[in-house]
Amino acid sequence: MTASWLPLTDYSMKYKVSVSTLRRRIKAEDIKFRFEDGKYLIFDEAPTGSPHHQPQRVHRPSLTRDEAQRTPGETDRSGIQARLSKAELTDEPVLLAANKLLNELKRAYSQILQEKEEQILQLKEEVADLKTLVRVLESENGRLKQVY
16 A cells, blocks of 8 residues: 555544544644644555554543552642743743733724825815815805796
């Protein structure tokens, strides 16, 4: 069997793996893939041994079992502080990017608002000019009616 590239859904059906799992593997770069014409394609290697890929068993931690195995030192203040500082370090670039985007949106919104205010003023001037024109034409019409 020759190796080829399969779309996510085909690969999912062939090897009985969910599309979500495949997307996670793509994100983690655990599988060979390429992005073509807006679609992910996964490299389909002929599996050795069995006709279909067998899913691997993954340890799924149990809350009660993991809590029982924890030592008291893992829950002390220094451990908590270390985890908090690590979380802050990973959140910092995200917050910085979010703030930059927010400022950019504010600038764009302010610019659009200013343009709309200028348009409103221009339209008000046009309305005033048109009202003047209506008055002039009505008076001219009245004058012509009196003459004829």
